[in-house]
Amino acid sequence: MKKTKMLKKNYEFKEVLSRGKYYSGEFIEAFIKKTGNSDYNFLGIAISSKVAKAVRRNYIKRLIRENYKIVEENIKTGNKIVFLWKKKKDSKDASFAVVREDMKKIFDKADLFRGN
């Protein structure tokens, strides 16, 4: 099993957020951009400092990353994905189950599930 690739540079984030397609769940939003044929997906997570303080923000990041790992093998490759937390939603509602359902919805809409 391979390590997940992360987006790191600021210009990479800007590319995805400005040119990618927008999908949204109840609590999570996602921008997805196709980059042609490669064997990897790039993941990025961004949560603004207005949502919550540092502990809560880290907790949300972990939830998203953990869920992504579970789903990762069933997803088509060659995409850059950036997840955002909706600003209006209270950060205290975040939990593992909520994030899992939202992520399913988003990938269904984007037709990224492999095979099925």
Place this chain on the structure above:
RNA sequence: AGAGUAAAUUGAAUAGUCGCUGGUAAAUUUUCGAAAGGAAUUACGAGAGGAAAGUCCGGGCUCCAUAGAGCAAGGAUGCUAGAUAACGUCUAGUGAGGGUGACCUUAAGGAAAGUGCAACAGAAAAUAACCGCCUCUGUAGAUAAGGGUUCCCGCAAAGCUAGCUUUGUGGGAAAGAGGAAAAACAACGUAAUUAUAGUUUAAGUUGAGCUUGCUCAAACUUAAAUAUAAUGGAGUUUGUUUUGACGAGGUAAGGGUGAAAAGGCGAGGUAAGAGCUCACCGCUGCUAUGGUGACAUGGCGGGUCAGUGUAAACCCCAUCCGGAGCAACACCUAAUAAAGAAGAUUAAGCCUGCUCGGUACCUUCUUGAAUUGCGUGGCUUGAGGUAGGCAGUGAUGUCUAUCCUAGAUAAAUGACUAUUUUAAAAGACAGAACCCGGCUUACAGAUUUACUCUUUUA
């Protein structure tokens, strides 16, 4: 038992499965990359806090020259002694304030170096003197206003004769008045009321006489007039006494204000007063004793005791401070382009302003290009932790033994399951980012130690 005060500790535990970060060891692999370098596999053991937060102080470290000297400017601190690498921190004390108490709070130098400010109110807000209080001299006599009387007009109430009266009240006019018209006392004393006395007049009752409808008498009744007394008390009448507008001084007792009023309070004293004098208290100078010192206690003296508050107003005094910050800085690697202007000597520029001092062969300015990297170091052995001994009231220091305990860079601790503790189960505040010492702020619950007050029982 209840109510508190201070200090300290803790900030769920255990097991399993999957996953993350870096460390050590071993070899192997790599078509990851231009390179520097990185990645993957296996095993072992490690992996967020008391505040990691705020970034409010101080220090290490790095660069600016090695961070220098003096002056100016700016900033910080401000009772004493000590601790410390240093501090605006801490400890032990002193003074002041609060609490019944355990205990708590305290930016606490200088207002007599100078400048400024103190709204409103108040006589006056800082070289106090407006009213008041007191003394003295002279006695010249202005204006205005007011009270009372009379008249006129308006309003209100009461009465009845229903348009007049009375009472109260407001306004206006007239006459007349002083040197003190003011106050006190005495005299005089109008109107009105009451009482008494006799007289006069009128009417009535009774009796007598006779002329029978007139006269007389006494007493009485009523009414009117008069006199006396009392009440009343207009008055610009009379007399006596007191006070004294203005002027010249004395004084700071008292004066509604204000946050603050010129030491407090009592007695003496005085024309009135006053630290004017005295006792006590406060303030202050000198001095003795105790203490390292802040200061405390005592003694002797000081009455222009000379001055309100404000310095977290300017300021003065004392002490301290060069600047920037790990996105500092160093190294490796890729790519690359220069052009124009100025300066040439003990000299531009730089070292924050000035002077000194230092630095040198290229430097400075303008325009333009470029500024790459899942790069490396800095990076965690340190003013370190734990336990014990010794010194010290304590902060702390020192000695011995022992331990190595995160080092990321879109950034690591999560997900699921079971059990335990618990009334209830993770649900408080909260995520290291170069490292330390503090301060400040946030915080569910639990525990321990010492002490205080109240009540009850023995």
Place this chain on the structure above:
RNA sequence: GCGGGUAUAAUUUAGUGGUAGAAUGUCAUGCUUCCGACCUGAUAGCGAGGGUUCGAUUCCCUCUACCCGCU
């Protein structure tokens, strides 16, 4: 992470130790057949908590929110 700045009415802003002013807005009244414009009046404020001071929007400290710069 480091450094710097701001906060006054619903909005834009003055002010500075003595109790906060203007414009726009909102509401009411007048004018008009009605609306607008205009006239008159009202309305609502110093980010929060402590301290210094007789008195703080202003001076000092702490906190909160917002904004800007530096790979």
